[in-house]
Every structure is written in structure tokens, then in C-alpha cells.
Amino acid sequence: MTNANAQSMDAPPSTSTERGRAARARLLEAAAELIAEHGWNAVTTRRLADHAGIRSGLVHYHFESVQALLRQAAMSRVSRLLEEAGAQLSEQRDPTEELLSLLDHFDGADATSLLVVETYLAATRDPVLNEQLVAELARFRSALESALARAGNPAPGATALVTLAALDGIALQKGLDPELPTDDALALLRGIIHPDRDGGHA
Template identity: 50%
Template sequence: MSGQTNAERGRDVRARLSQAARELISEVGWGGVSTRVLAERAGVRYGLVHYHFESLQALLRQATLEAMSGLLDGTAALLADAATPADGVEAMLLELDQYDGADPASLLFIEGYLAATRDAELRERMGAIMIRFRTTLATALAEAGHPSADEAARLVLAVFDGFILHKGLDPELSGPAIAPLLRTLTSMQSTAPNGAQR
């Protein structure tokens, strides 16, 4: 790192701390992460944790939110590339099928949700990420003529969350098995007064 500027070194340290935080949250749980172990995992001096972040909690929060935002933005991109919202939802579900509920990403999400029940700032910021994702889906559904776009988007997001959670308990749960049900939900169209679909 000798050729780096101070700003570049700072960004590198923050990135290493964030990555270490995500790994440790998945491995030992939110409450099991200590500043000392985190610094050791990141390969930085102990004092740099609090130099770059106001607290260990702030670091864990930021690392989790960055991971969630990145994963959801990547998943939402599948919707933009799809011919219809139903196609996009199915593609998103099949993308989530790679997670088994016990992998690092799944555990990070689960730990984040649990921590958010006790951390108002985490809950608010996590909620904003979810609302952004849900709004994108609801807008696509509404533009396709879905009669209950907001409610359907809420239900789809709840199914996605539950899918990850339950895969850790039910190894036989799979995306292809429930995709037809979600396709039915997201393929609905508004019906005009004369009974014809719009």
C-alpha cells in the first residue's frame, strides 16, 4: 500500500473492515463480533476500527446494509431485463435459489433482520432499501396492468424473505417448485367493467 494516498489507504481499510464484518457476522452472529477479532480478520490495527467508524455497531450496520443493497439491486436488475414483471419475478426467485439458508449471504441477511429488531437506525435504513426494491417491482406491475400492484409487490418480497429463511429448514424447498404460483400472482391484469382484460 506504499504507493497509495492517505485517502486511498483509508478506503482500503474501510473496505477490508466491511468485508471482515460481513464474514464474521455470518460465522459467529452479530453479537459474537468483537472489535479485536474484527481487526485481526481485516489485518489492520485495533485502533483503526474506531478511527474509521464511530462504533463497532456502526461498522456492522454499514457492512450489512451495503451487502443487502448490493444483492437486492443486482436481483432487481433481472426485473429490468425481463419481458414482463412475471418473467422478472421468476428470474429473481431462481436467482435466489442458489442460496440454501445456511450460506454466508443468507446468514448475513438473517442476522441483519434480527439485529434490526433492536437497532432503530438499522431498521429504518434496512426498511428504506426494501421499500426501494418493492417500489421498483410495484411500478413494473402497475405499468403491466396489475390490479393490486402494491399489495402483490409486498407479498412477493415477503415470499423472497421467507424463501431464504425456510430453505435453511427445508432442503426440498426450491425456486422452480414455487415459481408457477408467483407467476400466477404477478401475471394478473386489471379487468375492465365489461369483463375484458386491459
């Protein structure tokens, strides 16, 4: 039975339900990759189908619209990213270095950074996406605020907002200019996060 189960796990989807789930998963993966590669507005039904390796008619069979597909694909990636980062923050007494090290992983030109930028822009025109993104960002800011409060920051809410805005901006600038020096900017952020330490800013 063990061998049979192992074989069934490796076998291609055999039922219509399994095939449908597999097609949806391929479309979501393709959508996330295409958003980062070509930009939100350049993702078409044909491009999605070709990238996912399925018939174009299945795009609208599984999703009510291309926009709905893009929205779900983007928010799935963004939500996972923020959840993982939030979990890391919750484990740290002092979140400073964990937070600032995000710039080592996301330089503004990587696929995740590009997906996030495209999602931010699309959310200014899509009320449903805007509501979803705002809720996810609020949860992450709340996690950061709690971490900053544990670390002794005197204004954790405002500091969380300023820090995240600064990190977004630095990542965007690095995407435009990979050689941009950031050490002084990160030192300034450390001073904002810990104004009571030597070299901090009041």
C-alpha cells in the same frame, strides 16, 4: 508514464490517506464476512481486527463503534444486492422468472442469505439500521411494483409485498431444510403474480 501509472496502481498504499481507506475497506469486508459466519452479536473488535489483519485500535479510529461498522458493512451489501436485482427487474417486461430465480442463487444457507437474515434481526433493535433497511426495501418493492404493473398484474403493490415476503420465507425455510421441495410453492406464487393466466389464482 503508462508503466509508472500501472506500477503505482499495483503498489501498496503509500500515503496515510490511502492507508486509511484501505484499512476501512478491509474492516468493512471483514465485518460483512463475520456477520454471515458468526452472527451479528458475535462480531467483536478483536475478531474484526484479526480478520482484517490490522491493529484492534484502528477499528475505533475509523468507526465510532463496532455497531456503526456492522451497520455500514451490512447495508453496503444489502443495498448493492437490491440495486442489482432492481436493475434486472427494470429490464424485464415480465419479472416473474427473474424474481423466482433468486432462490436458485440464495438458498438460505449461503453467505448473502445469512447476512440478510442477520441484518433483518439486527434492524429490529437498531433504529438507525431499521430506517436504512426499510428505505432500501421500499425502493426495491417500488421497482417490483412497477414491473408487475407493466406485466399486467391487477394489484401490483400488494402482490409485490406478498411475493417478497414469500421469497424471504422460502429462503429461510430452505436454509433450515435444504431438501425442502419448493416447486409447488413457486407455482402458487406464479399464480399470484399472474392471476389471469390458466392455473392462476383469483
